[in-house]
Amino acid sequence: MISNIDIRMAGLGGQGVVTAAHILGTAVVSAGKHSAVNPFFGAEKRLAPAESYVRMADRPVYDRGEILYPDLIMIFAPEVITMGKSYTMPFYSGLKEKGLVMINSDEPILSEKEQAGLDKLGATLFYIPATKLAMEFAGTELATNMTMLGALCGLVDLVEIDTVIEAVAQRFSGKSKFVASGTTAVLDESIKSKYAKVSLLIEKNTTAITKAYEYTKKLNQSK
């Protein structure tokens, strides 16, 4: 299992990058390791650029704030790169050598210059059709963050997929109110309203995560 890794997640407001970070951090902590998770500290508006950060380690994590030098970058929407919907330009800036990049896209989207930048760092790149998987298995693109998480766990040995699924259930069970920001709380309600029952939401999300996990697991083995 990999320890001591800093992950930067970038996407569009409303896509659930904050929630994904929360779930991942929760899973890591419940697996007995340390984590600190925070969102990008900005005005939280739908479809505006959004970033969140997950630090995980087998020792206490003190560092906080934006992760400037990530080991792993997850891009939740192609527009982050193609339309510059990001405050971090280029999207891989600060990526450590031999780092890893996951992009939610059905097809390659990088320019030659960007590809060259990644190559120079010796980075590994994966394209994941996360939105497509979300539509297929959860019936909504709002589950993109779930498929991105599932995909991440299939690619990198960070934490058991079951622990992630438990964290998802905990996140949406309503037992403890989740607060990242006022806007996140509102979005939560809108996601829940898409499903008749919370249990159905959790079930759909679990399926989406599992399918994405299997997808990348296969991808990884074939590489």
Place this chain on the structure above:
Amino acid sequence: MCENKYKVVSGPEGYLPPAASLMGVLLPDEGSALLEGDIVKEEDAMQQIAKKLCNAKNPVIFPGPLILWDWADGVIEKAKLVKKLADVAGAKIIPMPDYRPKYPKINPEVEINPNHPNITIWHNDIDVCIFVGVHCHYANVALKIIRGGTDCYTISLCAEVGHEDAMVSMRDLDVKKLQKLIDIIENEKSS
């Protein structure tokens, strides 16, 4: 017991004497008392109070609002003992009925005010005084002013944790301790 370099002794200390707390005088824990800035046994503090009262030319007790007004259960019992303490010590009683800055001025013959306590002390030539039943903040304000401008020896009998700016400070004063103090004063008187 615990020796402090800074001594809280009678003034006048001058223009604006420092708060004893800022000079390193610590309030004692439960069961102890403060004597001129040092933490001592309660009994020793009581002995000093008795000695001071018995040798004073004009000892005066200043009962505050907490003991002048029958506002809570238990006040009357304490008040009776404070009265008895005055009788035993041969001390006069000058009350502090409230804390407002009096206009145009207080009558120093009959009362004391925490905002200008010195007027009462100077006017009546008080050389030893006891504060009892005064809210801690107002007692502290008055004790600092007294130490700044008079040579009066100040004693505080506090129901809470006591006062560094008094020369002798008792804490957690209850009926039992008051009675003990009276006994010690009676003893001192008769010896």
Place this chain on the structure above:
Amino acid sequence: MSNRIITPVKEFEDLLPQEYKDLVADGPFFAEKGVDDLGTFKEIMEQHPHCAGCGEALGMRLVLAGLPTPQDTLIIGTPGCSFFGLAQTALNYSNTAFGNQNAVASGLKRMLQIRYPDKHKDVVVMVGDGGIADIGLDYTLHSWFRKEKITTIMLDNEVYGNTGGQESGMSKEGKVLNMAPTGKKFPKIPVFELAKTSGCCYVAKVTIASPKKIGKVIRRAILIAREIGPTYVQLFTPCPTNLKFAPDQTLKVAKEAEKDYYPFEEFISDDAAAYLAKVEQAKGDGKS
């Protein structure tokens, strides 16, 4: 009733200064007193440093005599002239910063309701025109919007008194004052009208030339604030020092204002009127 804090312990009763003995024996605590009884009982305000002929001091004196239960009344004020008399008054009085009185009173009233759910604790704001209409207007209005159960009393002397005679929002249009060297350019702020539209259940405008009306109005304002909602009394208390008239003319100035632009007005909401009818009938006094 909280008369225990004005009940002396027997051991020290004789030692109390005379004014306290008088307060206990002849004050308005153990026997209810009103404006009508002035001159025959010990008033709760003591000697104060207000100027000779001060309309505000007279206004406060009349208001304080009109309090239905002074032993359960707490007054919040602001810095300014009103501080001087109120600090000498035998009830809890506090000011904090300038203009925040209605916010402080909101917190205080709510906490007293938490701590003493079965008692009426009358929280009264008593401040000048500058405190209410200028620097504190937001806080005044918002306490009314929120329906805080407090009584707000403006001592309207149409000027900043304590700082030395500056124009206030309640000064008369055209009046030459400090900081209005060519005369005030706009009329008095219509706080009375604002009170009516901002949630007050009882609003009255009166001058010190009508002492008995003050007694009636204060009593009503406080009783209604206990049960129904916010109340506001605007009391004209002219300032001889800064409005520059002779101290013996204060009442004349008030009387003329009453005729000219400061007539007695009273507004009462329907629910407040119904409640008032009930209590005044129950009391059998219609005490006015």
Place this chain on the structure above:
Amino acid sequence: MNIEQKNVSPEHILFEAPRDKAFITGSEAVAEAVKRANIDMSIAYPITPQSESMHLIGDLYAQGYIKDYYRAENEFAVMAAVHGASLGGGRVFTATSGPGTLRAAEMFPVWAGSRQPIVCGFMCRGISLPPSIQPENIEMTFLLDSGMLMFHAENAQDFFDMILKGYAIAEKPDVHLPVGVFVDGFFTTHTREIVMLPPEDIRLSPYDPKCSPVPAFDMETPPMRVVRDPLLNKSNFISYAANASWHQEILAAAERSKKYINHYMNGLIEVDNPKAKILIAASGTAVAQSREAIRDLQAEGIDVGLIKVKSIRPFPEKEIQAATENAEIIIVPEFNAGGWLAREIKASLDHNSRVISAPRIFGGMPMPKELIVNEVKHAIKKRA
């Protein structure tokens, strides 16, 4: 709603009760503290990054944990209203951030001057033009001499504990001063991390206004006549002496709080590796960043110690003097442009050329550990 919580001593809730692991944000930690603090009343006005915590406290009110709660018209009104509520003899909580702090600033000396044991959270952020919601703690510099006790939390755990400890300390009869618990906004409020929490079925025993050094403002405590605010009588020398003594008493009360800060917070400062010739002294999030930097420096064989300043007021002058006795270099990283902590430390020390006020990070930027590491190496090179 009926909330079943057992009243316990601060010692029990802070030191004895078992704790469970939670993975929560700083904002949630505030609510967890308030839930266990037996608050009578809380008043809120929204401002980023404080809002989330005060929403959660609103939820606590809806659930019955707090007896009254409302949204006031602005921060000055909030601070005035909690003052009024505190005068009335109950326990209150509120919080604000940056511009809200400055808008309300007139009230903080009033709280201190009238000896109200109010606990207020400050989720620090930028205050000036250009407008900024970003983390930095420049607002603390405006409050250093307000008379309040000021604690600076490193993380959500500190934030949780310091609020409860704040009440324990503030309500001591010989202290009875307001407590500001400060965090660097976002870095703590919006960061999710591990926080150890005592059970939620216990809470602090209620505030007892009878032990207050000033009478509760309720017409149930004598005397009737009392002036609670500084004495505004235009008068003479003796009135000024009373006023000055009053102020001294507030300073004295802060001094007395040290005993309780030592007891509840295990010292005004915390020192790691005090024998090191190079020390980093910091407060708030800068401590966390320094810990990461020190880990890297130690790995490179550079011996660096850490002073975490927990209490900003009272300022641990003597403690810092003792802790820096052997230090040759004292690096003070800060999240503000003014460098107020470095100034305070310099004013406390002899040979204060040892103090290096850097890095100073502001405008909301993070403080990568590399910056601190570089500062240390630079200082070593300069000395050699």
Place this chain on the structure above:
Amino acid sequence: MMGVRVAEDKCIGCKICIYACPEPNVIKLTDSKKVTIECIKCKSCLLCVSACPKKALTKDEA
């Protein structure tokens, strides 16, 4: 000495002066329904004099 003199024969005990005085506890009504003035607390504003309908009060020039 500042103060106001009361002509007892003219005073009808209407108390208008009491309602006019800005000073508390200065003008009082006696058992015989006349007013008395505690001159030591009087600031000589003469509001009572100008208010008295019977001209029973005059400035004490002594």
